[in-house]
Amino acid sequence: xxxxxxxxxSGKGGVGKTTVTANLAVALASMGHSVAAxxxxxxxxxxxxxxxxxxxxxxxxxxxxxxxxxxxxxxxxDRQLPSLCLLPASQTSNKTAISPHELGLIAAELRAxxxxxxxxxxxxxxxxxxxxxxxxxxxxxxxTPEVTAVRSADRVIGLIETSGKKxxxxxxxxxxxAMVRQGDMLNTYDVIEFxxxxxxxxxxxxxxxxxxxxxxxxxxxxxxxxxxHAFRNIAQRLTGxxxxxxxxxxxxxxxxxxxxxxxxxxxxxxxHPRKMGSRS
Amino acid sequence: MAESQVMIKxxxxxxxxxxxxxEWKSLLxxxxxxxxQAPAFFRNSNVHVNVGNRNLSTDELRWLVNILGQHSxxxxxxxxxxxxxxxxxxxxxxxxALPESISDVPGVRVPTPDVSEGLLVRRTLRSGQLVQHPxxxxxxxxxxxxxxxxxxxxxxxxxxxxxxxxxxxLGDSGSIVCALDLAPAQLRIGKLIAISPEERVGRGADTSxxxxxxxxxxxxxVAEPWHPR
Ligand SMILES: Nc1ncnc2c1ncn2[C@@H]1O[C@H](COP(=O)(O)OP(=O)(O)OP(=O)(O)O)[C@@H](O)[C@H]1O
Ligand SMILES: [Mg+2]
Numbered sequence: 438x439x440x441x442x443x444x445x446x447s448g449k450g451g452v453g454k455t456t457v458t459a460n461l462a463v464a465l466a467s468m469g470h471s472v473a474a475x476x477x478x479x480x481x482x483x484x485x486x487x488x489x490x491x492x493x494x495x496x497x498x499x500x501x502x503x504x505x506x507x508x509x510x511x512x513x514x515d516r517q518l519p520s521l522c523l524l525p526a527s528q529t530s531n532k533t534a535i536s537p538h539e540l541g542l543i544a545a546e547l548r549a550x551x552x553x554x555x556x557x558x559x560x561x562x563x564x565x566x567x568x569x570x571x572x573x574x575x576x577x578x579x580x581t582p583e584v585t586a587v588r589s590a591d592r593v594i595g596l597i598e599t600s601g602k603k604x605x606x607x608x609x610x611x612x613x614x615a616m617v618r619q620g621d622m623l624n625t626y627d628v629i630e631f632x633x634x635x636x637x638x639x640x641x642x643x644x645x646x647x648x649x650x651x652x653x654x655x656x657x658x659x660x661x662x663x664x665x666h667a668f669r670n671i672a673q674r675l676t677g678x679x680x681x682x683x684x685x686x687x688x689x690x691x692x693x694x695x696x697x698x699x700x701x702x703x704x705x706x707x708x709h710p711r712k713m714g715s716r717s
Numbered sequence: 718m719a720e721s722q723v724m725i726k727x728x729x730x731x732x733x734x735x736x737x738x739x740e741w742k743s744l745l746x747x748x749x750x751x752x753x754q755a756p757a758f759f760r761n762s763n764v765h766v767n768v769g770n771r772n773l774s775t776d777e778l779r780w781l782v783n784i785l786g787q788h789s790x791x792x793x794x795x796x797x798x799x800x801x802x803x804x805x806x807x808x809x810x811x812x813x814a815l816p817e818s819i820s821d822v823p824g825v826r827v828p829t830p831d832v833s834e835g836l837l838v839r840r841t842l843r844s845g846q847l848v849q850h851p852x853x854x855x856x857x858x859x860x861x862x863x864x865x866x867x868x869x870x871x872x873x874x875x876x877x878x879x880x881x882x883x884x885x886x887l888g889d890s891g892s893i894v895c896a897l898d899l900a901p902a903q904l905r906i907g908k909l910i911a912i913s914p915e916e917r918v919g920r921g922a923d924t925s926x927x928x929x930x931x932x933x934x935x936x937x938x939v940a941e942p943w944h945p946r
Contacts, residue, residue: 594843595846
């Protein structure tokens, strides 16, 4: 088996990287895929808390990198979802405790036995960010629909381009449909047009997410919530399925394909091409 | 392999490049390689080049200026013992360094070199990205907030301008900036600076925007809509 390494990153901190990582990992594992999640937010770990696995940590990422234990000893298996495991971050080291090479080796080893390997990255554009993207097969950029977060996302997308990676895909988190309708919040279309990259999905702002995170039970399994639905849709898109966008969140979806095609050409024009007269 | 004829050193005033013996074309190729190997070291720097007693034609010297320009490097001064090279430098208005003075070249004001070539950038420029070229720059894509474009000549943008744009960066106030949607955070032409009055930066599309051309008129930067005839 050879899976995919997916790094979840952002420009601004606190926009939902850890939330997205935990929920997508759970959603994919619930669909029957084997999934490993690596928390690279060394010194500020919290993927374990959101996934409800904190109390079972014995060894961590830095222990594995420095050879104090085997990878298998540090992995924590989820009790409900046996095909899901977590490699927690160290809480006592700092962000430079691991090199891109070391992380690359660990991620590659996990890829050999999992369908998906998620890497949750630390905030910022320093070493920790570079580590997290260097080994990725695919990059997910998370932003909220705020001008500051979108600007930072733009910066990060530029850095990803510069590093020679394929452009990432975007998740817009914490959309509030009511505010968008009143014109008080950037809408999905504004954000996509500005950033000119592919949209992977949009997640509503939902207090159930906060409650779930506090309880350590990612809510992508919840069939009644819109946010859970959004996460499951994104998980399916990651497996290569085409899933229509949710209408309440992702209005004007029809326009995107054209926006993206235009962006790829380096243009952002949305108008229909005019036929040039052909010489006869 | 023969010893390299391209010597690069860091000095207090910026990098210096000494070009030794051999065919000019292959020396330039090596300069190009070396610049690509350490882009961060050279970007935005003013280099001082020493060509010894080599006789350079205007065209040969112009090639060097262009290659440096492609790597966002300015030729701050040329040091030469040759009459021929000196007059080529004068034609291109390149400052001649006095012998032994590389380390104390005073403040650099390089007159516009005669660069007729342009640079085509075919992507969206994002926050933190900088494109610099001694000639004209054409961008097919947007210039997002936080991105910067600096041209010795004109800047033409087939897209939106939201970042910082500088035309005529070497002092030519006859340069122009035009774009499909011109709302830069800051616009400079020659020595003049204009700041966008509208707070539109980072917002969504505004379909009412029209193509505009900005230029200097009576000591001020003005923008004029483009009217198809
Ligand atoms: N869609 C959402 N609706 C409501 N709350 C959310 C949503 N997404 C994230 N949050 C909350 O926002 C806070 C920050 O989220 P999270 O920790 O996932 O961000 P992060 O990007 O990982 O942060 P850091 O940069 O610090 O690692 C958390 O309290 C989380 O519960
Ligand atoms: Mg986090």
